[in-house]
Amino acid sequence: MLFITTYSCKQVKKDAKNASEEVKTAVEDMNDEMEEKTMTVNMEPKSGSNVKGDITFTEKGDKVIMVANLTGLTPGEHAIHLHEKGDCSAPDAKSAGGHWNPMGHEHGKWGDSKGYHSGDIGNLVADSEGNATLTFETDEWCIGCNDDMKNIIGKSVVVHQKVDDFTSQPSGAAGDRVSCGAIME
Numbered sequence: 001m002l003f004i005t006t007y008s009c010k011q012v013k014k015d016a017k018n019a020s021e022e023v024k025t026a027v028e029d030m031n032d033e034m035e036e037k038t039m040t041v042n043m044e045p046k047s048g049s050n051v052k053g054d055i056t057f058t059e060k061g062d063k064v065i066m067v068a069n070l071t072g073l074t075p076g077e078h079a080i081h082l083h084e085k086g087d088c089s090a091p092d093a094k095s096a097g098g099h100w101n102p103m104g105h106e107h108g109k110w111g112d113s114k115g116y117h118s119g120d121i122g123n124l125v126a127d128s129e130g131n132a133t134l135t136f137e138t139d140e141w142c143i144g145c146n147d148d149m150k151n152i153i154g155k156s157v158v159v160h161q162k163v164d165d166f167t168s169q170p171s172g173a174a175g176d177r178v179s180c181g182a183i184m185e
Contacts, residue, residue, distance in 0.1 A: 036060050037143045041157055041181035043070060046093040051179035055157050057143055064141040064152070066121070068134040070159060070179065073126035079164035079174035080134065082119030086154045088180035096156040096180055099171060102149045109166040110138075119155070120172075123163050144185060156182045 037059040045051050053070035068080060083096035090096075099107065100119030108116035118141070124134040142150040159179040164172035 039143060039183070039185070041183050043157065043159065043179045043181040044088060045072065045178070046088070046091065046180050047161070047176040047178050049161075049176075049178035051159055053179070055181060057141075057152065057183070059143040062139050063137055064139075064143060066134075066136040068124060068132070068136075068157075070124070070126070070132045071130060073130045073132055073159070073178070074161075075126050075128050075130060077123045077125050077163040078132070078178070079160035079162065079172055080121045080124050081117070081158050081160070081164075081171075081174075082121065082152060082183075083156045083158045083180075084119070086156050086182035086184050088156055088182050093156075093158055093177035093180035096158055096177070096182075100152075100155050101170075107166070107168070107170050107172055112166075118149070120164075120166075122166075124159075152183050153185055154183065156180055 039057050041055040043053045043055060050072035051070060052072055056067045058065045082100040083098065084100045085097040087095040099117040101117040103118065105115035105117060107120060108114055110116055110120050110122055121136055124132045126132040140150060141152050144153050145151050158177045160174035161178050162175035164174045166172055
C-alpha cells in the first residue's frame with residue numbers, strides 16, 4: 001500500500017499564519033504579566049504628630065506589594081490601614097473616612113476566616129528612634145484596575161497612634177490618626 005500526502009502552499013501559509021498569531025498572543029500575555037506599575041504616596045503628619053514618610057505600591061502580575069517607611073512615631077506598635085477616601089485634608093485625617101471595606105465584612109486581622117476589611121493591613125513596629133518599615137503583599141488589591149473591589153486608587157493610607165487589636169469594631173481601637181497619605185494617580 002502506498003499513501004500519498006500532499007500539502008498546498010496555501011495550507012502551509014495558513015498554518016504559519018496561525019502559529020504566528022499564537023506566538024504573538026503568548027508574547028502579549030507575558031508582557032501583560034510582567035508589566036509593573038509603581039506609585040509612591042507621601043505621608044503627612046496629622047493630629048499634632050510628627051509622623052511622615054512614604055508608602056510605595058508596586059503591582060507585578062496579580063500582586064501588589066506595599067512598602068512603608070515612616071519616621072516620627074512613638075516606639076512600639078501602630079495600626080496601619082487603607083481608608084475609603086483619598087482625602088487627608090482634615091487636621092485629624094477623619095476626612096479619609098473609615099476603613100476601606102468594599103465587601104462589607106467585620107473588622108479583623110488580615111486573612112482571618114471570620115473576615116476582615118480590604119484595608120485591614122495590621123500593625124507596624126517603630127524602633128526606639130521612631131522609625132518603622134513594613135512590607136505587605138496581596139493579590140486582593142490592584143492599582144488602577146476596573147475592579148472596584150480591588151482598586152486602591154482613590155483610597156488613603158492611615159497610620160494610627162495605637163495598635164490594632166483586631167477585634168474592636170469597626171476599627172480595632174487604634175486611636176488617633178497620626179499620618180495620612182492619599183493614593184491618587
